[in-house]
Amino acid sequence: SQELEQSPQSLIVQEGKNLTINCTSSKTLYGLYWYKQKYGEGLIFLMMLQKGGEEKSHEKITAKLDEKKQQSSLHITASQPSHAGIYLCGAKGSNYKLTFGKGTLLTVNP
Amino acid sequence: GAGVSQTPSNKVTEKGKYVELRCDPISGHTALYWYRQSLGQGPEFLIYFQGTGAADDSGLPNDRFFAVRPEGSVSTLKIQRTERGDSAVYLCASSLRGSSPDTQYFGPGTRLTVL
Secondary structure, three states: OOOEEEEOOEEEEEOOOOEEEEEEEOOOOOOEEEEEEOOOOOEEEEEEEOOOOOEEEEOOEEEEEEOOOOEEEEEEOOOOHHHOEEEEEEEEOOOOOEEEOOOEEEEEEO | OOOOEEEOOEEEEOOOOOEEEEEEOOOOOOEEEEEEEOOOOOOEEEEEEEOOEEEEOOOOOOOOEEEEOOOOOOEEEEEOOOOHHHOEEEEEEEEOOOOOOOOOEEOOOEEEEEO
């Protein structure tokens, strides 16, 4: 079965700093999803990446997919307190179900 | 438009009791998924519906768990003889078709606590 490893497990940054979260898969990635979760809330969809080398941006968040390395990264530029939460990567294998990593807890100090 | 909704938001029950958790997907979405999230973990797949039928229930942990979607819209996850280990957040998601690429949109979850 597919496993996803996220690093770091947790991250504390000062407001305004840049940061990167990584997600590495044990198997080939057919689609990689990034979600954000706040305590007591569901998952908020951020971005989906499908092709190797693909890069997508939304506001100050950029995600890349390195298919050969079976890895994706999420980069936040000039972090803000509103970026705080748990970031989860989810991979779709050869079917429809998503396998998730354990998440990265991001704290942004003002 | 309205997103995925789940009720109740919190459920506290005693060991051995029966519980039902409800999910109302985004209108027009044919695919519906249930996941379970334990503390400090990512969501784990339980069951997938395409229309009214359960296309894949391989993630259900045992026969105490059952889910239905009789009219292809609202779904109910049913847990019999609850155990303390069933305590978790139960998340529902829906997507337009179920096939790839297809984004799954999640509800806020139901936090189940079994005393």
